[in-house]
Amino acid sequence: VLAGDLAFVWADELLDSTALPAAALDRARRVFTELRTEVMAGQYLDLVLAAAREADEAAARKVALLKSARYTVTRPLELGAALAPAADPATLAALRAYGDAVGLAFQLRDDVLGLFGDPTCTGKGTLDDLREGKRTMLALRALRLADPAQRVVLGAALGDPTLDEERAEEVRAIVRRTGALASIELLVRQQADAAMVAVEHLREPARSALVELATTATDRLR
């Protein structure tokens, strides 16, 4: 806790010790405060949902937005824009739309890789999310689309720390057969497309860099 608090202060100190104009720093601090507040709200919501064991997709999406999208993509882009001399409202709106879409797609892709990925590529096992009982949007959609028999299998697997590869394969088969995997993959592509559209009027080289980032973040295999 103390080390975390100290890192918190160092982040402030780093911002304070830049030689940037006061107006730019002032804008950046507001974004940074927003970022920090959101990630804590997301973490809190995540804990509440995990404890209550009654997450729905809308709640899981909100967690993904606050903890992944805003923290990892949207607010960092806004931080950069805040430090620039004068970002116009249209550019800021484009960055926000792009960040939320890419960030959500990235998290959904991460959820898919957590179940179907190649651990030698992702560096992350494909049993961990299941054993932890993580209420990802993929898992929640599969639960919603499952028939009663499938739902029993999914429900028993989620959060079982002794789950083995054989039962994980059953889960994967259900996630495919219900159409949950295909519909989440579709959502990833829709979000990635929305991100590309959001930035198509931005100037180069920003536009190309953002398009490349969106591709890397959502097509990634690891």
Add this chain to the structure above:
Amino acid sequence: VLAGDLAFVWADELLDSTALPAAALDRARRVFTELRTEVMAGQYLDLVLAAAREADEAAARKVALLKSARYTVTRPLELGAALAPAADPATLAALRAYGDAVGLAFQLRDDVLGLFGDPTCTGKGTLDDLREGKRTMLALRALRLADPAQRVVLGAALGDPTLDEERAEEVRAIVRRTGALASIELLVRQQADAAMVAVEHLREPARSALVELATTATDRLR
């Protein structure tokens, strides 16, 4: 942890949302960062000493300086000065000397009251510090001044969660008889005097307010 982190951010936000001049805010932020870094260093040192069970008076004094004096008196005074149009170096130095002295005296008085105080006045029991085995400067000085037999009694009492009032009375008698109580009381008065001297050239009404605060903080019975 999350609630604490959120309060951390709110403190920043509060500072950011004041209508103070940028230069004043900049000075205040530097003091605030110093304050936060120090209190964490003090808390860390306190934990290390408690775990190692081998505090000496110099280490205990450092904890009192960082956790009590700087956090409660010195840095808050500097924060006020930083927000004023232009505090001269002599005034700042006076406030620092005053704050460190009053803050240390306040902590020493608190340690004395934790053993000899009247719980109906202080709202704090006189067994708690002993049962916790708190290595206060008072306790450490008594240990240092004690003869071997007294040291055995003190050592057995410190950190014994079952300690009763009768054994606490034995401890109090040793703390008096060794001269530890008198020498800590002397140190409190010396620090209070040093604080008064430090601010005697300050303008009114600041000087009188600070003298009154020093008296309240060090003569207090609760």
